[in-house]
Every structure is written in C-alpha cells, then in structure tokens.
Amino acid sequence: MKKLIILLCALCVVSCAGYPKPEKLDPLYNYHEAEKKNDYGLLIVTRENNFIGSGLNLQVYVDDKIEQIVKNGETITLELPVGVHEIRIMDDINKVSVERKVEISTETDCIVTYRPKSSNGKFSGQLQWELRERI
Numbered sequence: 024m025k026k027l028i029i030l031l032c033a034l035c036v037v038s039c040a041g042y043p044k045p046e047k048l049d050p051l052y053n054y055h056e057a058e059k060k061n062d063y064g065l066l067i068v069t070r071e072n073n074f075i076g077s078g079l080n081l082q083v084y085v086d087d088k089i090e091q092i093v094k095n096g097e098t099i100t101l102e103l104p105v106g107v108h109e110i111r112i113m114d115d116i117n118k119v120s121v122e123r124k125v126e127i128s129t130e131t132d133c134i135v136t137y138r139p140k141s142s143n144g145k146f147s148g149q150l151q152w153e154l155r156e157r158i
Contacts, residue, residue: 026068033115037138043139046084048137049084052140057104060133062104062105062129063105063127063129064091064102064103064104064105064128064131064132065100065101065102065103065127065133065136066083066100066101066103066108066110066115066125066127066132066133066135067098067100067101067132067134068081068083068091068093068099068101068135068136068137069098069137070093070094070095070097070098070137070139071136071138071139072095072096072136072138075140076095076116076139076148077095077139078095078116079095079114079116079139080092080093080094080095080113080114081112081114081137082106082112082113082115083099083101083110083111083112084112084113084120085101085103085108085111086107092115093137097142098116099144101140103127104127105126105128106126107129107131108121108124108125108126108127109122109127109135110123110124110125110135112135112137112150114148116154121150123152125152129157130157131154131155131157132154132155132157132158133152133153133154134152134154135150135151135153136153137149137150137151137152138151139148
C-alpha cells in the first residue's frame, strides 16, 4: 500500500511538471499588425433579426467579388483597403441588388443596415447606408 501511494505521488509530480510553459510573444508583432491595419477601413453590414423574410440572406459583394453572406440577425465586419470601392448588396431570393460607390477611410466606418419588410405577400427590404466617424 505504501508503494502504491508513493507511485501515485510520483505520477502526480511528473504529470504536473509536463505542462508546456506559455510562449513569449514578440512585442513587435502587435505593433506590425496595428501598423498594417492603418491602411484599412471597415464595412459593417447588419441584417436585422426579423421573422418577416427570415429565410432571406444577403450577399455582400465588394468590387464585383462576393465577400460574405449575411443571415437573419447577423452582423459582419469586413476590413477593406482605403480607397473607393463598389459595394453591392443582393438578396438571394428576389435577386434584387443595390450598388453604391463608397470611400473607405481610416477615419470613418461604412455601416449598412438591412430591415426586411413585407407588402402584398412579397418580401422586400430597406437598406440604410451611413458613414460613422471612428471614436
């Protein structure tokens, strides 16, 4: 019994000593990431959570390239290079799209909100575009 207790204690000590130590992060890494982000602005697209048209998804295109699909109640954030971009948002049921040229900068974020609605049994929605200064 005494040998079993000694063996268990030895196993506990060995197993605790085997955990890897946390790696030290390079302090310059975060600086370089922050410097890289200075050349990017944000496009934030929100599809409000609503029962009406809940199966309708939004496809977000930037410069004629699909970037992401936004589902009911989701918000996405895209980092885009500074400059003028053509943003197109299209629903995947009616295939109706809205295009707008937007200047992306480091001082402002482009925020797009989609509010679904229904009239005469047809689903549609309202897009609200806003440029908001960063805090």
